[in-house]
Amino acid sequence: MTDAATLIADLTTRARTAARVLATLPTDAKARALRAAADALRAAEPAILAANATDMASATEAGLSGAMLDRLRLDAGRVAAMADGVAAVAGLADPVGAIIDETTRPNGLVLRRVRVPIGVIGIIYESRPNVTADAAALAVMAGNAVILRGGSEAIESNRAIHAAMVSGLVACGVPADAAQLVPTTDRAAVGAMLTADGSNGAGAIDLIVPRGGKGLVARVQNEARVPVLAHLDGINHVYVDGSADPAMAAAIVIDAKLRRTGVCGSMETLLIDRAFPDPMSLIDRLVTAGCEVRVGPGLSDTLPRAVDADWDTEYLDAIASVALVDGVDGAIDHIARHGSHHTDAIVATDEAAATRFLAEVDSAIVLWNASTQFADGGEFGLGAEIGIATGRLHARGPVALEGLTTYKWVGYGTGQVRG
Incomplete structure (x- = not known):
């Protein structure tokens, strides 16, 4: 395997282990961890802003557009809003374990559709460092482990935000591997994530969510062997x-x-x-x-x-x-x-x-x-959002907690056999 493939294989294997822990964590444990993560973000404001200043200087020198710079820029108000968003997710209804519907068959067999976490989610995003916090918070509350791959233009901001988030989560018993940040800006890491379907014997990513420009989304859709929740242009x-x-x-x-x-x-x-x-x-x-x-x-x-x-x-x-x-x-x-x-x-x-x-x-x-x-998950009462899906399957519009779950059928019998 290439170095990037080896790196992503390691991250996905560790994420799979963390996902098994997250899937069974009680709601109050997840909420407590997210509130601690929000507090850690507030405490880390000076470090986050210093890191963002480094990114902004590099991005300005590189000639990024005004719109891209606005997406990248953080200030005290945006850091506070980021922390408030994480805390808001902690207060949302936990979808995991919710019964979607229930039916009793003529033979007495009771069947329920129950919401469960998706498992391991990969987020590939550009510019917006707040996605680091939003995605981690939503994934954890929905019982998923998440692998975050931000753009090179926001690398220092993402590292500072991620460090604060993980410190809060770990302090409350959530595995550090529940929210991992890909440590390299090598584009090969994106390719390795897109093909992390478990076929090489390593851990698999269950869902990829791209957040970025047309070029990024097109690459993800063209190369992915992992299911994709796409967000196309906002025309x-x-x-x-x-x-x-x-x-x-x-x-x-x-x-x-x-x-x-x-x-x-x-x-x-x-x-x-x-x-x-x-x-x-x-x-x-x-x-x-x-x-x-x-x-x-x-x-x-x-x-x-x-x-x-x-x-x-x-x-x-x-x-x-x-x-x-x-x-x-x-x-x-x-x-x-x-x-x-x-x-x-x-x-x-x-x-x-x-x-x-x-x-x-x-x-x-x-x-x-x-x-x-x-068009924003917070304005829809969903807390933060992981993106706005423009496709037709699984989830559509602002994707928050419910969009990061799937379901399984659970049957309750009293000895029924088909005969």
């Missing part, structure tokens, strides 16, 4: 219907695009009904707020013209494409052709139009009269 739309309240529409559009441009819930395309009384008022608000606007036919001749590629672009920056559409039908058609099945919103007072939009737009999250920036 998100806000459709302003002709019935929309103009003030509400303006507030939602500005927030959806500009609250944080580098998050996956940011609006990238604004669709405006031809029946809306003043489309340029929305565009002018965006421009005044510092957004570059690229417009489709029928809109201002003084603004840059959108090209075909714009409708399929996740800018992750203060850039938006804007198109006029023919009512809710036009909006649904546009999203079907160009959307990424992530998050799409309608602003309307017409309930019939909104109901059609919510029913027919095939995205993981659809919203009525609310900003797309609510």
Whole structure:
């Protein structure tokens, strides 16, 4: 085996052992460990910020985009929010052991579907160091061991956060191997994780979750021999219907695009009904707020013209494409052709139009009269999130505790035989 394969084989074998312990830990033991981890993060704030300053300096020198730098940047408020997120996970309902349903067969055999941990989860992510804490907390609470492989741009931040998390977990009896950080930035380690299906006799990863750009996700999907929970582009739309309240529409559009441009819930395309009384008022608000606007036919001749590629672009920056559409039908058609099945919103007072939009737009999250920036596990009451899944199987939308479990059938008999 290569050095990377040997490393990942060792990590997965140790993770499998830890997963067996985690699977049977009582809820209060997991919660106590996570609260200790949150306290450790707070105590380690100076070390975490110093590590992040090193990463930020390197990333700035390397010419990372403003959006990437925003994802990477930590300050006292973000460290506090990270710790609060870990503590919040400790207070969530434990899905492990929950009975999904129960049936009694005619012969008296009782069958239950019961939630159980997935086992060993690999997280491959870029830029966002908070994922180190979020993913570890969610995995542990759901009874899973986790192997974390962050991007090279956040290596020092990830190491500091991981060290604090593990110190808190271990102090409360959780195995140190419950949350492991891949110690190298060698890209070969990613390849080794993607092929860690147990076929070489070493421990296996049961699920890979990629969090990053299109290149990372494409590589994971192309190379993985391990099941993947994918998060594709956030090409998100806000459709302003002709019935929309103009003030509400303006507030939602500005927030959806500009609250944080580098998050996956940011609006990238604004669709405006031809029946809306003043489309340029929305565009002018965006421009005044510092957004570059690229417009489709029928809109201002003084603004840059959108090209075909714009409708399929996740800018992750203060850039938006804007198109006029023919009512809710036009909006649904546009999203079907160009959307990424992530998050799409309608602003309307017409309930019939909104109901059609919510029913027919095939995205993981659809919203009525609310900003797309609510596409976040914390805002959904899930505590932290491990990512937003845009596929159709296993989990969809913000993936938190329940999304990190599977189930098994448990039968209770009184001596039944098939005969």
